[in-house]
Amino acid sequence: MKSEKFATAAVYQWVAHTRSSKFFTFSFLTLQLRTMTEEIIISGFGGQGVLSMGKILAYAGIMEGKEVSWMPAYGPEQRGGTANVTVIVSDDMVSSPIVSSYDTAIVLNQPSLEKFEPQVKPGGAIIYDGHSIIQPPKRDDINVYRIDAMEEAARTGNSKVFNMLVLGGYLKVRPIATVEDVVKGLHKALPERHHKLIPMNEEAIRRGMELIKKMN
Amino acid sequence: MTREELIIPENRIYGKPTLMNDTPMHYCPGCSHGVVHKLVAEIIEEMGMEEDTIAICPVGCAVFAYRYVDVDWIEASHGRAPACASAIKRLWPNKLVFTYQGDGDMACIGTGETIHALNRGENIAMIFINNAIYGMTGGQMAPTTLMGMKTATCPYGRQADLHGYPLHITDLAVNLEGTCYVTRQAVNTVANIRKAKKAIRQAFENSMNKKGTSLVEIVSTCASGWKMTPEQANQWMVDNMFPYYPLGDLKNTVVNEK
Amino acid sequence: MDNQKDFVLLKGNEAIAKAAIRYGYDGFFGYPITPQSEVLETLAADKPWETTGMVVLQAESELASINMLYGAGCTGKLVFTSSSSPGIALMQEGLSYMAGNELPGVIVSVGRGGPGLGTIQPGQADYYQAVYGGGNGDYNTIVLAPNSVQEMCDCMGKAAELTFKWRMPVIVLSDGMIGQMMEKVELPPYRPRRTDEEIAKQCPWATNGIGLKNRKYNFMSTLEFDPAVMEERNQKMAAKYHQVEAEEVDYELYRVDDDTEYLIVAYGISSRISMKAVDLLRETGVKIGMLRPKTLWPFPNKIISQLSERIKSILCVEQCEGQMINDVRLATEGQATVFHSGRSGGMVSSPMEVVEDFKSMAREKMSNNWPKGYWMK
Numbered sequence: 001m002k003s004e005k006f007a008t009a010a011v012y013q014w015v016a017h018t019r020s021s022k023f024f025t026f027s028f029l030t031l032q033l034r035t036m037t038e039e040i041i042i043s044g045f046g047g048q049g050v051l052s053m054g055k056i057l058a059y060a061g062i063m064e065g066k067e068v069s070w071m072p073a074y075g076p077e078q079r080g081g082t083a084n085v086t087v088i089v090s091d092d093m094v095s096s097p098i099v100s101s102y103d104t105a106i107v108l109n110q111p112s113l114e115k116f117e118p119q120v121k122p123g124g125a126i127i128y129d130g131h132s133i134i135q136p137p138k139r140d141d142i143n144v145y146r147i148d149a150m151e152e153a154a155r156t157g158n159s160k161v162f163n164m165l166v167l168g169g170y171l172k173v174r175p176i177a178t179v180e181d182v183v184k185g186l187h188k189a190l191p192e193r194h195h196k197l198i199p200m201n202e203e204a205i206r207r208g209m210e211l212i213k214k215m216n
Numbered sequence: 217m218t219r220e221e222l223i224i225p226e227n228r229i230y231g232k233p234t235l236m237n238d239t240p241m242h243y244c245p246g247c248s249h250g251v252v253h254k255l256v257a258e259i260i261e262e263m264g265m266e267e268d269t270i271a272i273c274p275v276g277c278a279v280f281a282y283r284y285v286d287v288d289w290i291e292a293s294h295g296r297a298p299a300c301a302s303a304i305k306r307l308w309p310n311k312l313v314f315t316y317q318g319d320g321d322m323a324c325i326g327t328g329e330t331i332h333a334l335n336r337g338e339n340i341a342m343i344f345i346n347n348a349i350y351g352m353t354g355g356q357m358a359p360t361t362l363m364g365m366k367t368a369t370c371p372y373g374r375q376a377d378l379h380g381y382p383l384h385i386t387d388l389a390v391n392l393e394g395t396c397y398v399t400r401q402a403v404n405t406v407a408n409i410r411k412a413k414k415a416i417r418q419a420f421e422n423s424m425n426k427k428g429t430s431l432v433e434i435v436s437t438c439a440s441g442w443k444m445t446p447e448q449a450n451q452w453m454v455d456n457m458f459p460y461y462p463l464g465d466l467k468n469t470v471v472n473e474k
Numbered sequence: 475m476d477n478q479k480d481f482v483l484l485k486g487n488e489a490i491a492k493a494a495i496r497y498g499y500d501g502f503f504g505y506p507i508t509p510q511s512e513v514l515e516t517l518a519a520d521k522p523w524e525t526t527g528m529v530v531l532q533a534e535s536e537l538a539s540i541n542m543l544y545g546a547g548c549t550g551k552l553v554f555t556s557s558s559s560p561g562i563a564l565m566q567e568g569l570s571y572m573a574g575n576e577l578p579g580v581i582v583s584v585g586r587g588g589p590g591l592g593t594i595q596p597g598q599a600d601y602y603q604a605v606y607g608g609g610n611g612d613y614n615t616i617v618l619a620p621n622s623v624q625e626m627c628d629c630m631g632k633a634a635e636l637t638f639k640w641r642m643p644v645i646v647l648s649d650g651m652i653g654q655m656m657e658k659v660e661l662p663p664y665r666p667r668r669t670d671e672e673i674a675k676q677c678p679w680a681t682n683g684i685g686l687k688n689r690k691y692n693f694m695s696t697l698e699f700d701p702a703v704m705e706e707r708n709q710k711m712a713a714k715y716h717q718v719e720a721e722e723v724d725y726e727l728y729r730v731d732d733d734t735e736y737l738i739v740a741y742g743i744s745s746r747i748s749m750k751a752v753d754l755l756r757e758t759g760v761k762i763g764m765l766r767p768k769t770l771w772p773f774p775n776k777i778i779s780q781l782s783e784r785i786k787s788i789l790c791v792e793q794c795e796g797q798m799i800n801d802v803r804l805a806t807e808g809q810a811t812v813f814h815s816g817r818s819g820g821m822v823s824s825p826m827e828v829v830e831d832f833k834s835m836a837r838e839k840m841s842n843n844w845p846k847g848y849w850m851k
Contacts, residue, residue, distance in 0.1 A: 055656065059483050062658045070483070070656035074509060074594070095749035097655050100824040188482065267686045270549060275697075282693035288681035290548045291695040292541060293571050299538035300545030306529045307501055307551045311683060329541070332534035 035091040036066075038176050039099050041116050043084035044108025044132070049163030052189075053106075054085035056167065059185030060177035061089035069097040082111060089176050104174055106166060108132050125173055127212070129166065136215065144215040145173055152211060161204035168208020179205055233257040235266065239283045246446020248436035249278055249345065251403040252316075255413045256343070257285045259420055260312070269312045270304050272297045274326075276318035277351040295326020298333035301340045305423070312423055314341040320350050323385040324359040330385065337394025337428040341419035344386065344431060347438040348457065355441035359383040362460055367441070382460070386433045390467045396428035398467040402435045402458070404450045411463075418470070427470050435461045481658040486626040486648060487512035487556075489659050490582055493630040494554060495522040498665040499580075501529035501553040503542035505561060508594040509650035510584035513556040526667055529553075536561040540568030540581075547577035547643075548694045550673040550680030552634055556582035558650070559600050560591060563608060569643055570609025574696035576679075576711065578637040580630070581615075582646045584653040587820030595820030596650030598742060599794035604647045605771045605801070612708045614715045616644045616722065617770040619741040623657035631662060638676065640718055647770060649793065651743040651822060719772040729756060730763030730781070736832070737781055737810075738764040739802050740791035744816065744823070748791045751828035762832070770798070778805035788812045789835055793822055813838075 040057070044050045054070050061068040071086045086102075088094045104125045107113040109132050117137050120126050125143040128136065131150035149165035171177065177185075182205060186198050235257040243249045260269050266287060273281040275294035282289030292300040297315040305313040315322075322330050322344050333340065349367055350356040356369040360382050364373040374382075389398045397419055401412035412434060419430035435457050437449040444452060484492065491513045494502065504514050514532060522528035533539040539555045546553040557565065562583045572579050585600045587593035604617045616636050620629045626648060633644040668676065674684040681692045698704040728745075729752055730737065740748040745766040755762045765781065767774050782788065788810050790799040796814045803812045815831035817823050823831075 055483065058656060058658075062481050062483060068483070068656075068658055071651065072654060074650075074654050094657070094746075095753060096747040096751075096825045097651065097657075097743075098747065098822060098824060099750075100826045267683045269683050270681060272545070279695075279697055282691070282695060286686075286691045288683045288686065288691055289693040289695075290545060290681050291693070291697065292545070293567055296537065296541035296544070296568070299533065299541040300548075302538075303501065303503055303529075303531070303542030303545045303553070304549055306531060307546055307553070308549060308682060328534055329538050332538065 037090040039102050040087045040104045041102045042106045043112035046081045046083045050083045053163040054087045059189045060182040063181035063184045069094040071097040147212045164201045164204035165208035168205035169212035172209040235286045244440045246439040259417045265312045272301050272315045274317040274321035276321050298329040302333050302338045305340050316343045319346045319358045319360040323383050334389050334429045335392045335394045339426045341423045341430045344433040345436050347436040349438045349441040351438045351441045389431045396469045397430040399465045400433040484659045486623045486652040488516045489623050489627040491516035493627040496662045497631045498667040500551040503539045504555045507558045507561045510558050536564040540565035543579045547579040549682040550677030554580035558584045558586050559588050566608035572643045573613035575694045576641040579643045580633040585649040593820030598792045601797035604645045618646050621745045723772045724768040725774040726766045728764040734763040736762040737785045737788045741767050744791040750825035775805040782806040782810035786810045791815045794818045
């Protein structure tokens with residue numbers, strides 16, 4: 001699938017063929033610079049905490065005063081199936097909650113990597129879990145990051161913080177929200193009875209920030 | 217003594233309930249509906265519930281019930297009266313809410329709504345007029361039509377292989393935990409009318425006391441549908457309907473509580 | 475940050491439920507169906523019967539749900555149900571009864587791919603179902619089309635107002651995507667439910683027994699034996715419908731100005747996708763804008779007619795094989811050519827697909843030989 005930027009260029013060329021060129025004083029890039037918009041896909045197996053990680057990220061965005069959308073690919077309820085969610089965090093109103101290319105792809109299993117690697121915008125980032133991926137990303141026009149979150153979770157014997165480790169890694173490379181705002185978001189996202197778990201999650205986010213490694 | 221001198225309140229020994237208006241009924245001569253309507257009107261009046269009654273009529277012969285008894289009526293779509301009543305009673309818990317349905321409405325097209333309202337134990341009363349035939353549409357087979365009985369859509373008599381068996385919805389209701397009072401009555405004699413009135417009154421009181429769902433089946437005649445005179449119809453009902461649908465209380469948890 | 479408005483992150487379906495509690499709804503009656511089950515789930519979890527006194531009941535079917543709505547509407551209560559495409563199909567009879575008796579009631583339709591059982595992914599193939607209705611007889615229902623989670627929330631308030639103002643059912647036509655996606659929402663303040671006295675005052679027509687000793691009894695019936703009387707009832711309702719058409723049309727224009735050359739018409743989720751497509755095309759110098767009907771019935775005919783006096787190519791974006799496109803065509807009164815863009819069956823267009831479809835449309839226009847009514851695929 002074409003990336004949006006590429007396709008926009010195609011529109012540009014096509015219009016240039018048919019219309020006077022005086023229209024083209026703005027480029028697609030100026031749009032990118034004018035406002036911050038981060039389009040993220042998080043994808044993995046059901047049960048890995050993909051959807052809740054997206055939700056916490058979206059809440060953190062709200063805490064930062066940004067506009068957000070969280071759009072899951074939903075299907076019949078089942079365990080272990082693939083789950084993915086598109087999260088958009090932006091200074092402006094989010095128009096389409098679905099997009100065809102992403103600034104960042106967080107892939108937590110091999111099928112997700114194969115599906116979403118081609119859809120990362122040039123200059124964008126892909127973050128993968130070292131244990132879950134056998135064939136790492138090959139593209140050289142994007143930033144590739146690896147985080148060994150599964151191993152860390154297994155080492156500490158706390159598999160529940162897996163997604164928070166990954167989230168920490170993400171926030172390290174794309175600091176769209178501070179850890180403080182994520183914690184505030186956790187307070188909002190989690191029911192009161194789970195608030196005692198927040199310090200453990202915060203710790204995992206900070207640990208994830210240390211774990212992430214750039215691979216290219 | 218003149219006529220005017222005779223017709224004075226002190227001499228009155230019987231009267232039409234005031235909730236019954238003077239609109240001429242559309243029911244055929246000999247039909248049980250008129251009697252049951254009168255009982256309903258009498259009971260509401262006796263209970264002083266005029267301003268607190270929401271009545272739900274069906275699609276079928278009783279579709280025009282609202283014309284005759286001066287309380288607020290809702291005409292539900294075919295078979296959905298129990299659903300309609302369930303919502304109303306939950307939203308207006310202090311009102312008397314009852315449905316008035318025929319066999320096609322309650323035991324055929326609306327079986328699902330009937331069973332589920334009974335099973336949820338909605339605090340409503342359901343009056344079920346069972347005349348074993350579709351009266352309004354011209355005498356077709358009903359779910360309660362007896363084996364061998366002839367109707368417009370089983371002109372050679374009801375047969376199990378062609379039409380299946382009569383549905384004993386009242387007997388089904390007995391087994392549902394939500395029901396508190398299930399009874400089968402008739403209005404063919406004065407004695408039976410009195411018993412039926414007592415049964416309906418108890419059903420209404422159960423609704424107000426939030427005891428669960430009450431179902432009062434009235435085994436009824438349909439002289440026109442059965443193609444008989446009113447007198448023949450009454451006799452036919454005694455001879456054929458009563459053995460199949462025996463009268464009496466089938467379940468009464470409210471009495472057991474006392 | 476703390477002085478910000480108190481935003482919460484909610485799914486569209488959750489917003490519907492929470493908004494209904496806060497807008498003082500008296501009851502909800504519904505049956506589970508994907509992708510709207512969170513409405514009932516949220517209501518069950520929030521237990522409004524302990525706080526506002528709102529009744530929540532899981533019905534045995536959609537047939538029962540709509541007839542519960544019918545009964546409640548008859549007594550002047552503010553109630554709603556929600557369902558998805560096949561469930562809404564089952565409700566059509568009840569809707570016709572409600573419209574025929576001029577009853578209030580709010581129906582939330584969270585559309586998915588069809589026909590039949592279809593898919594559980596988002597769809598907009600229920601435009602006809604909502605706008606033209608599958609119930610029998612001469613009737614209309616107001617149809618609101620939210621395009622964000624915030625609007626899902628706001629629509630519950632607007633629907634509550636309109637349904638009593640006009641005494642007709644109001645459908646909130648959404649889709650699986652808006653139902654399932656999360657966005658930040660500012661919930662309305664709690665509004666108390668109306669008291670029995672207020673209901674009696676607002677709804678003197680209601681069949682709830684209140685004040686019966688001082689008035690004639692009320693009844694709700696759609697059955698008439700005399701066709702002349704039925705015609706009279708229909709004419710009365712038609713007059714009301716014309717008034718609604720004159721007063722309640724609502725729409726939004728996005729990047730439409732005096733020299734706009736192309737127009738996209740889209741509602742619901744398609745309008746969100748199309749906004750991005752408009753942005754992408756505007757960046758390349760294409761003078762394109764979007765019109766979004768916020769009410770599908772009454773439909774914004776007038777503005778479309780006015781715009782099509784100068785805009786000759788319109789792209790109607792909807793996630794079905796083309797339903798609203800026919801209303802857009804009628805609204806243009808033949809002054810513009812309308813093209814279709816969209817996926818169906820649960821597939822959803824990406825903004826780039828809309829851009830591609832626009833390019834094909836414009837190419838057709840350039841080559842100047844496109845046939846009238848050409849459906850672009």
